[in-house]
Amino acid sequence: MKNRKNLYVLGGIALLAIIPLIAKTIDNGYLQTLTFFVMMFVSMSVAWNIIGGYAGQISFGHGTFWGLGAFTTAIFAIRTGLPAWLAMPIGGLVAMLYGMSWGYPTLRLRGPYFAIATIGIGEATRLIMLNLDQLLKNSPLDWLVKDKPFTGGASGLILPSPNDFQANQLLLFYICLGFMILTIAISAWINNSRFGLALRAVNMDQEAAETLGVSASRYKVLALMVSAFLVGVAGSLYAQYVLFIDAREVFSFSNSIAMVLMPTVGGIGTLWGPALGALVFKVADDRLSSARFMLGGMQINLGDVNLMLYGLLLVLIILFEPGGVLGLLKRLRKK
Amino acid sequence: MLLDCKNLTKRFGGLIAVNDVSFNVARGEIFGLMGPNGAGKTTLFRLISGVYPPSSGTVIFNGKNITGFKPSAACASGVVSTHQIVRPFREMTVFDNVRVGAEFGRKDPKHNVTEVVNEILTFTGLAPQTHVVAKNLTLPSRKRLEVARALAANPDLLLLDEVGAGLNPTETSGMMDLIRQIRERSVTIIMVEHVMKAIMGVSDRIMVLNYGQQIALGTPAEVAQDPQVIEAYLGKQFAK
Numbered sequence: 001m002k003n004r005k006n007l008y009v010l011g012g013i014a015l016l017a018i019i020p021l022i023a024k025t026i027d028n029g030y031l032q033t034l035t036f037f038v039m040m041f042v043s044m045s046v047a048w049n050i051i052g053g054y055a056g057q058i059s060f061g062h063g064t065f066w067g068l069g070a071f072t073t074a075i076f077a078i079r080t081g082l083p084a085w086l087a088m089p090i091g092g093l094v095a096m097l098y099g100m101s102w103g104y105p106t107l108r109l110r111g112p113y114f115a116i117a118t119i120g121i122g123e124a125t126r127l128i129m130l131n132l133d134q135l136l137k138n139s140p141l142d143w144l145v146k147d148k149p150f151t152g153g154a155s156g157l158i159l160p161s162p163n164d165f166q167a168n169q170l171l172l173f174y175i176c177l178g179f180m181i182l183t184i185a186i187s188a189w190i191n192n193s194r195f196g197l198a199l200r201a202v203n204m205d206q207e208a209a210e211t212l213g214v215s216a217s218r219y220k221v222l223a224l225m226v227s228a229f230l231v232g233v234a235g236s237l238y239a240q241y242v243l244f245i246d247a248r249e250v251f252s253f254s255n256s257i258a259m260v261l262m263p264t265v266g267g268i269g270t271l272w273g274p275a276l277g278a279l280v281f282k283v284a285d286d287r288l289s290s291a292r293f294m295l296g297g298m299q300i301n302l303g304d305v306n307l308m309l310y311g312l313l314l315v316l317i318i319l320f321e322p323g324g325v326l327g328l329l330k331r332l333r334k335k
Numbered sequence: 336m337l338l339d340c341k342n343l344t345k346r347f348g349g350l351i352a353v354n355d356v357s358f359n360v361a362r363g364e365i366f367g368l369m370g371p372n373g374a375g376k377t378t379l380f381r382l383i384s385g386v387y388p389p390s391s392g393t394v395i396f397n398g399k400n401i402t403g404f405k406p407s408a409a410c411a412s413g414v415v416s417t418h419q420i421v422r423p424f425r426e427m428t429v430f431d432n433v434r435v436g437a438e439f440g441r442k443d444p445k446h447n448v449t450e451v452v453n454e455i456l457t458f459t460g461l462a463p464q465t466h467v468v469a470k471n472l473t474l475p476s477r478k479r480l481e482v483a484r485a486l487a488a489n490p491d492l493l494l495l496d497e498v499g500a501g502l503n504p505t506e507t508s509g510m511m512d513l514i515r516q517i518r519e520r521s522v523t524i525i526m527v528e529h530v531m532k533a534i535m536g537v538s539d540r541i542m543v544l545n546y547g548q549q550i551a552l553g554t555p556a557e558v559a560q561d562p563q564v565i566e567a568y569l570g571k572q573f574a575k
Contacts, residue, residue: 194438201435204424211384211418212488213410213439 013181020173032173036241038282039176040234043183045262045278047230050187051223052260053269054196056203057107061118063256064125065095065228069235070250071129074157075150077240084159085175088236095232096225103224107217110206119253126251130154156246159239172241179237183230184275190226191271199223203269231259254307261310265317267326276325281310336395337362337523338383338492343392345378345547352378354547355392360492365518366525367538367555371567374544376527377419380494383525384416385409397491410440413491417498419527421477423469423484429456430465432480433487440488451487459483459513475506479513486517493517495526499533511537535559543567 016035023032044066051057069091076087106117128135132151136144144150149157162168190196198219201209206216239245258281263269266277289303302309321328338360345353353375360366368376382389388403395401401412409415415436424432430452437451446454456462459479464472469480478498485493495514499507511533518524528534534541535555543551543558545567551558558564565573 197431197435197438200427200431201424204426205422207386207406208418208422208424209435209439210406211386211410211416212436212484213407213415213441214435215405215407215439 013177016177017174020170032169034282034286036169036173036176038279039180040237041258041262041282042275042278043176043180044231044234044259045266045274045281046180046183046187047227047234048259049263049268049270049274050190050199050230051220051227053263053274054190054203055199055220055223056269057220057224058115058260059118059224059227060115060253060256060260061102061122061125062227062231062259063122063251063253065099065231066235066238066255066259067125067129067247067250068095068098069232070239070245071151071157071235071247072232073236073239074159074245077159078148078157081160084236084240085171088175088233091236092229092232095235096229099224099228100221103221103228104217107220107224118256122251122253122256126247126253129247129251132247151247154246154248156244156249159243159245161243169241172237176237179233184271186226186230187274188271190223195219195222200269257310261314263324264314265324267324268322270324270326273324273326280325336360337364337397338525339395340383341393341395343379343382343394344390345375345382345387346390351547353382353389353544356544356547356549357392358542358549358552360523360525362491362523363518363521364523364539365514365537366523367534367541368525368527368544369529369534369541369558369564370544373546375547376544377496378547379544380416380496380525380527383409384414384494386416407439410488410490413441413489414494415440415485415488415490415492416494417481417485417496419496419500421474421481423472423477423480425470426468428466428468429461429472429480429483432469433461433483436484436487437489440490443489451489455483455487458516459486474501475509478502478510482513482517486520486522490522492523492525495524495528497527497529499528499530507533 019035020032023029048059048062052059072091072094073084073087076090077084102121106114109117129151130153133145133149133153136142136150151157198214201214202216202219210216235250262277262281263274264277265280266275267273285306288306288309291302292299317324336359340359341357343353343356344351356379370376378387381387383394385404385406385408393400393402396412396414399412401409404412424435433452433455434448437448443451456465459482461476461479461483464476472480482495482498499510502510507530514524514526514537526534538555540553541555541558542549543564550563550567551561
């Protein structure tokens with residue numbers, strides 16, 4: 001049983017590894033880009049699940065970590081002229097410190113109050129990043145924006161182009177694959193560790209956990225920091241892949257929503273559910289954005305109504321299958 | 336004295352839930368806590384275990400002032416409480432529930448966690464249900480799990496809040512036997528219990544609260560004769 005599972009995992013990794021080799025021949029490389037994004041979203045979903053699933057603290061503020069990872073990378077690449085991938089750990093670190101700074105006060109809040117606070121943090125962060133260049137002008141930090149934009153405001157930042165675009169995309173693909181494996185491995189380790197036991201205890205009954213000696217706030221902040229670091233690295237990968245970012249897009253609320261949606265669709269609080277959810281979500285998103293049909297003489301683009309469809313999906317899952325796709329699969333297998 | 340509570344008071348807005356209560360508990364004692372509903376028993380527990388900070392007064396435990404310690408810090412000092420309404424970690428197995436106590440309570444460096452958990456599961460009679468998910472347990476087993484989990488945290492002082500509530504007479508007497516056995520492990524116990532026969536039979540001393548105030552303190556026999564206690568439970572006409 002255990003061996004078979006390992007075989008599946010190895011098979012999956014091998015399959016992903018050969019995708020860039022075959023993508024050219026089947027659809028001119030689109031499959032490679034789609035797979036890159038699926039792997040990035042799997043990492044984000046699995047990382048969100050550490051605080052949102054294991055510890056049960058539903059964060060709508062994870063978009064801030066992703067955006068900070070992306071901006072740290074862009075600013076690093078533009079200002080140092082060094083290869084952008086060197087900024088990946090720095091992007092993660094910046095996101096982690098940011099997570100620690102707002103995690104300490106907000107993780108004292110319970111249940112929906114924490115979730116609401118994270119929405120506020122996400123929105124505030126987006127607005128600050130969007131207007132940061134204006135705020136810095138004529139301030140003591142004026143030198144940051146003197147010769148070139150810092151965050152670029154609404155016009156965004158363009159990263160220096162790599163010498164060989166194709167080779168860079170290929171390199172990023174394999175870095176992303178490695179990063180996804182690392183993220184899942186960290187999540188698996190936490191799931192089986194003393195740390196994970198504390199998070200699950202806090203999730204199920206914080207007061208009972210505390211009377212048994214679990215220092216709830218310490219473990220929750222730690223979980224948020226690990227989660228933030230990983231999402232920050234994913235943001236860094238994103239910036240390197242698309243080479244253009246702006247605050248409105250990378251800090252948009254829909255990214256935060258996606259990180260809540262994917263684990264919920266797949267199976268919140270489990271190891272493989274969030275990965276599965278990200279796969280379903282991203283592939284469906286890709287198909288939907290180009291699908292259209294005629295209704296009463298009107299052309300409907302499904303890409304325009306996809307948020308509505310996700311909302312509907314979320315309601316259906318919460319009502320009928322709280323275990324998500326993974327829970328559904330398990331139930332079908334029992335029958 | 337293992338525990339020395341001085342002038343403990345807890346106010347919630349205008350309500351005084353615990354009013355100037357002082358008592359102490361000796362090492363190895365089983366100390367009963369009684370009183371009608373709303374007398375302040377659970378609140379008093381929560382002041383000792385750190386769920387609420389007291390409005391005034393002090394809690395000295397093992398010679399150390401633990402007043403206002405958070406529950407996790409109180410647990411690290413050796414005070415662990417169970418909950419009136421059982422609160423198992425529902426989706427975890429019995430083993431993992433007890434493991435939380437063993438991992439995060441006061442570690443005994445002589446034993447590893449798995450040994451501690453297995454020993455306690457055997458001791459509390461939960462061994463056959465080791466791998467059952469907690470939400471599927473019957474009430475008597477849940478009550479035992481609540482005690483087992485707290486014991487795994489290796490306490491010097493165990494606060495048991497109505498571990499007999501909702502049990503039938505056979506189950507209750509089984510629970511009281513378990514409490515006596517816990518004392519043999521040199522754990523001091525303070526227990527709240529509504530089942531008279533149970534608390535009278537097992538306690539060395541009993542304190543009675545009414546409206547947040549201490550109205551009697553003594554051996555079970557003394558307390559049972561106390562006119563104020565009879566009045567609190569049965570009404571004025573029975574208190575001669």
